[in-house]
Amino acid sequence: MHANGDGIPAKVLVTKIGLDGHDRGSRVVAAYLRDAGMEVIYTGPWQQIPAVVALTQEEDVDVVGISSLATDHLIVPKLMRALRDAGLAHVRVVVGGIVPDDEVSMLHENGVSKVFHPGSSREEIVAAVQQLAEQARCERPEI
Amino acid sequence: MSAKPKSVQLPLPGFDSALSTWQRDYASQVGEEPVLHNRSGIEIKPLYTPDDWPASRYMEDLGFPGVAPMTRGIYSSMHRGRTWTQRQLIGYGTPQDYNRRLRKLMDAGVTAVSLIPCNSVYRGYDADEVDIELLGTCGAVVNNVDDMQVCLDEIPIDRVSTAMNDPLPFTLLAFVLGVAKRRGIAWTAITGTSNQSDYISHFVANHMFLRLGLPGNRRVLVDEVDFCQQHVPNWNPVSIVGQHMQQAGATPAQAMAFALCTAIQFAEDCLERGMQANEFLPRFTFFFDISLSFFEEIAKFRAGRRIWARIVRERFKADAGRACRFKFHSQTSGADLTRQQPLNNIARVAVQAMAGIFGGTQSLHTDAYDEVLTTPTEEPSRIAINTQNILREEAHLTDVIDPLGGSYYVETLTSQMEAEIEAVVGQIDALGGMYRAVESGAVQRMIGESALAFQERIENGAQKIVGVNAYQVDESAHVSPASQRPAPGTMENYLQSLQAYKSSRSNKQVQAALSELQRACNTVDKNVFEHIVDAAIAGLTHGEICACLRRELEFGQPLVIV
Amino acid sequence: MTDVAAAVDRLIGGDKATLARALTAVENAYPHAAELLEALRPHTGCARVVGVTGPPGVGKSTLCNALIREWRTRGHRVGVIAVDPSSPLSGGAVLGDRVRMHEHDQDDFVFIRSLAARTNGGGLAASTAGAIVVLDAAGMDCVLIETVGSGQSQVDIAGVAKTTVVVSAPGFGDEVQALKAGILEIADVLVVNKADLPHAEQTARQLRIMLGLRDAQRWQPPVVMTSGHTGQGVDQLAEALQEHHDSIVTDTPAATQTHTVADLLRKLASEDPYVRHLGIEFITGGSGHASVRMRVQPSHISFNGTCHGGALFSLADAAFGLASNSHGVVAAGIDAHITYPRAVKVGDVLTAGAVEETRSRRFATYRVIVTRSDGATVATFTGTVATVGGARPGAPQ
Known part of the structure; x- marks a missing residue:
């Protein structure tokens, strides 16, 4: 069981923004995180960026996972800005799916913590999300 | 004692004793081994013999191509008479970009038009309603009849077949009919397929195409079938997409079963409208995924053909030979391609394509090897088409019809897949049919479980994937091809042209068509699709038509189950 | 050092971030949670707390979504606690109820929070009572609790909700039989959801017969037919909730x-x-x-x-x-x-x-x-x- 140092499960939002509707990857990842002992908020596709910000805040999650298979990663910088504007800079954001190499650095520059490509293993994903959740918990205001 | 004979005719050993000798030898060489299963969960033995499939079953199980039970193919001449249609799904950038690329591909050997629209179109919006960053990155932006006219410039649409990735409510078909009208081409001359008419698969698996709620989709699909039967008789209004189910994680057997159940549902809906099975069933087509599980895929197609022929005759009492034909387009599975050592994907696609050809496909799309890295670029797309050309021209895969027919393994597997598929069909029947089964989430749950189970096999190493969990190399230095994005300013220009289009229309005409469409949505016996065609011709845009339908017939939200 | 007093001020002043973090503090029993709840208590008592329970599959989330919509048209601020089961093996959970309430994601007057049931078998997360205090203090007019919805253990909800809604649906005959023994007893309002399906009326009749066995002196639970999907009957449900609310605040059985x-x-x-x-x-x-x-x-x-x-x-x-x-x-x-x-x-x-x-x-x-x-x-x-x-x-x- 993977819980944070304080024994409390990491809380993760797994979602999709933009226009694409392929969700096999995000469903499998959500199940991985659940099976690793995390609490996962899972949404359908096509979330509006303000809705993702509202969910991130209301659910007080540690990590937001964005799945993108058809270029939706191109609007992730907009999401990053919106999260910062809402005072949620401590929340870690990861992107998974099809992201061309030449656009990975663009995501990192905009504050994305990690980009997972097809073929990433369960272990790799779970360990990275766990670690990022712990970082987020440390930076987050207590109340 | 006696003189040796000059030559001895050794008697052949008996079948049973030879079999047990082999079994003994095999066991001593291999020892304890794990039981193998294919993706559909069928146990795979090391050897198949007439014990598994005796040739005496030939007429019952196979017969001849073009007649029931249809196992060997739906036409008597199959690929020997006419090879499959090489249909590469393309779409990118603006209508001008698309037209340039289409003409290039047709020069390279592509024999039919296909169109992938931009994701904004899939979602039912005009270009000016979405983030500009996303425009034209995955498909062509097509918002109105003018756009379609540019897309099809100099393409003889009265002679080549047109396939549109055009989900309900079929605005792209409406635009094509608008273009035909402008060019003076009779609608009866238009041939092709509404590739993405299977709203059930969109609700369950590929949500990108879902624009309307289930009841609205159910109605407009039957409207389209009805309309085409009367006005565009050579168009295939229905394509049932098992591909989405398999891409979302269904096993090959489940994907086939779900597609058959969907076809049954659509047929029943058409019958309820008073249409004749013998008239609409010949226009039903299917679309499947071809995974790398080579023999399993071949058996899936052969079994599917057999079951559909039986369903048509037994459930729908349709006796027309054409109605029993299980026509399908197939696409090599992108889910089997890897980002690691991407050139390996060329080999994968070749094997997948072979399974499609041996499975008797009518139409084939081969994936570009870079599909898993980015939106497919030009050279990889050309290699993908040439893979088909090589298999046909150099490897001569089309010389013999159903060349694997009679193989003990393939015939046994075909029958086993058939039983597996029938079992799933029975489950869906028990749930009250496909519509009810997806409404309740039962199908979504089955797919989710299968997806997770397959992923588990990769994670624990039972399923090896070269470059992913086996034979890895250090790829840190490797960089994938540069992503292709519309040039800066392209989409700004497109938005301006869309604005110009909107302001050049006759407001009166547009308003009248819109209120007619609205009225049709709210009048039970009106054909909504007929009014969509009218609206498209009157100048309404894709986004405007979709907005009206969303408003009047409810927005589509998938039922997502983890 | 956590400044609880300042947090309380922010929370009752309508700061959503503080509200979210206060819920986390209560959920995870952080060291300052008890002090926080104590400080919030003076600000509570206004919210009507409605619990929704019933077997899985009857459409609770969709019904809750429709009820939130109805309350919003009546001008209420709504807080929602959606409880989902935790995996007994990993302790993890996929919290999916709010997916069906997504139309309220961007409404400033609706606050939805998912809670994993964790080790609490009752279907109500252990921290639900605390979460209600927090939402009440934050000025919610209505607090809606959607439970995991599994059989007898749902009785817990009556302990924290002022009004308990038990949801059933056509085709849940066996489950309804099970209700008879336990959670029917705690129902203040009964709902037959998916009333657009066949046999809805039959299900309602069944429920009414079972209710006939209840002590007639007390509040008689109405049976309301709804469709969470189309919204049909949800206004009647809101009315029934209002009536029950009125009846408990004026409940003096003497004369x-x-x-x-x-x-x-x-x-x-x-x-x-x-x-x-x-x-x-x-x-x-x-x-x-x-x-x-x-x-x-x-x-x-x-x-x-x-x-x-x-x-x-x-x-x-x-x-x-x-x-x-x-x-x-x-x-x-x-x-x-x-x-x-x-x-x-x-x-x-x-x-x-x-x-x-x-x-x-x-x-x-x-x-x-x-x-x-x-x-x-x-x-x-x-x-x-x-x-x-x-x-x-x-x-x-």
Whole structure:
């Protein structure tokens, strides 16, 4: 069981923004995180960026996972800005799916913590999300 | 004692004793081994013999191509008479970009038009309603009849077949009919397929195409079938997409079963409208995924053909030979391609394509090897088409019809897949049919479980994937091809042209068509699709038509189950 | 060092981030959670807390979504706690209920929080009671709790909800049989959801027959037919919830006459523009007594930063006015006096209870005590009325 140092499960939002509707990857990842002992908020596709910000805040999650298979990663910088504007800079954001190499650095520059490509293993994903959740918990205001 | 004979005719050993000798030898060489299963969960033995499939079953199980039970193919001449249609799904950038690329591909050997629209179109919006960053990155932006006219410039649409990735409510078909009208081409001359008419698969698996709620989709699909039967008789209004189910994680057997159940549902809906099975069933087509599980895929197609022929005759009492034909387009599975050592994907696609050809496909799309890295670029797309050309021209895969027919393994597997598929069909029947089964989430749950189970096999190493969990190399230095994005300013220009289009229309005409469409949505016996065609011709845009339908017939939200 | 007092100020001032973090603190039993709940308690008591339970598959989330929509059209602020099961193996959970309530994601007056049931078998996350306190203090008019929905263990919900809704649907015959033994007993309102399906009426009939076995002295749970999907019947559900809410706040089983007096007083309160303007809510009343409640709003604050004396007077006066008019004849105040022993802040929830002390043919005197939700007395009031007219039309004899 993977819980944070304080024994409390990491809380993760797994979602999709933009226009694409392929969700096999995000469903499998959500199940991985659940099976690793995390609490996962899972949404359908096509979330509006303000809705993702509202969910991130209301659910007080540690990590937001964005799945993108058809270029939706191109609007992730907009999401990053919106999260910062809402005072949620401590929340870690990861992107998974099809992201061309030449656009990975663009995501990192905009504050994305990690980009997972097809073929990433369960272990790799779970360990990275766990670690990022712990970082987020440390930076987050207590109340 | 006696003189040796000059030559001895050794008697052949008996079948049973030879079999047990082999079994003994095999066991001593291999020892304890794990039981193998294919993706559909069928146990795979090391050897198949007439014990598994005796040739005496030939007429019952196979017969001849073009007649029931249809196992060997739906036409008597199959690929020997006419090879499959090489249909590469393309779409990118603006209508001008698309037209340039289409003409290039047709020069390279592509024999039919296909169109992938931009994701904004899939979602039912005009270009000016979405983030500009996303425009034209995955498909062509097509918002109105003018756009379609540019897309099809100099393409003889009265002679080549047109396939549109055009989900309900079929605005792209409406635009094509608008273009035909402008060019003076009779609608009866238009041939092709509404590739993405299977709203059930969109609700369950590929949500990108879902624009309307289930009841609205159910109605407009039957409207389209009805309309085409009367006005565009050579168009295939229905394509049932098992591909989405398999891409979302269904096993090959489940994907086939779900597609058959969907076809049954659509047929029943058409019958309820008073249409004749013998008239609409010949226009039903299917679309499947071809995974790398080579023999399993071949058996899936052969079994599917057999079951559909039986369903048509037994459930729908349709006796027309054409109605029993299980026509399908197939696409090599992108889910089997890897980002690691991407050139390996060329080999994968070749094997997948072979399974499609041996499975008797009518139409084939081969994936570009870079599909898993980015939106497919030009050279990889050309290699993908040439893979088909090589298999046909150099490897001569089309010389013999159903060349694997009679193989003990393939015939046994075909029958086993058939039983597996029938079992799933029975489950869906028990749930009250496909519509009810997806409404309740039962199908979504089955797919989710299968997806997770397959992923588990990769994670624990039972399923090896070269470059992913086996034979890895250090790829840190490797960089994938540069992503292709519309040039800066392209989409700004497109938005301006869309604005110009909107302001050049006759407001009166547009308003009248819109209120007619609205009225049709709210009048039970009106054909909504007929009014969509009218609206498209009157100048309404894709986004405007979709907005009206969303408003009047409810927005589509998938039922997502983890 | 966590500054609980500052957090409380932010929370009752409507800061969503603080609300979210306070819920996390309660959910995870952080060290400062107990202190926080204690500090929030004075601000609670206004929210009506509705629990929704029923077997999996009856459409609870979709129904909740429709109910939120209905409450929003009635102008209520809504807090939602959606409880999902945790995996017994990993302890993890996929929290998916809010997916069906996504249309409210961007509504500033709806706050939805998913809770994993964790090790608590009852289907109600252990921290639900605390979460209700937090949402109540944050100014939610309605707090909706959607449970995991698995059989008998759902009885827990009755312990924390003021109104318990048990949801069923056609085709849940076996489950309904199971309900009979347990959760039917706790139902204040019964819902047959998916009423657009065949056999809905039959299911409703079944439920009514089972209800017939219940003690008829108490509140009779209505059976409401709804479709969460189309929204059909959801307004009736909201009405039924309102009726149950009214019945619990005026539940004095002694005499039917008191009950009708309470009806009169509720009517008077609801027709009083000034009372409505201040956000004063009628709670209960009978012959010679009445109580009302108010949450202190920013608009009630004086330049000193505490609740304006006039607002407190108005609250006490409202209770005084209702109690003195409870006899069916028109009475008007002629003298009143108030003392304010303690300052009151924004977000505090105050209850004023008026009791008759003397009554003659012409005059009557009343004492009103105003208390905060934690029990502290914040004002005492005395007043005198004169009878100025005859019988009030429509008043009980």
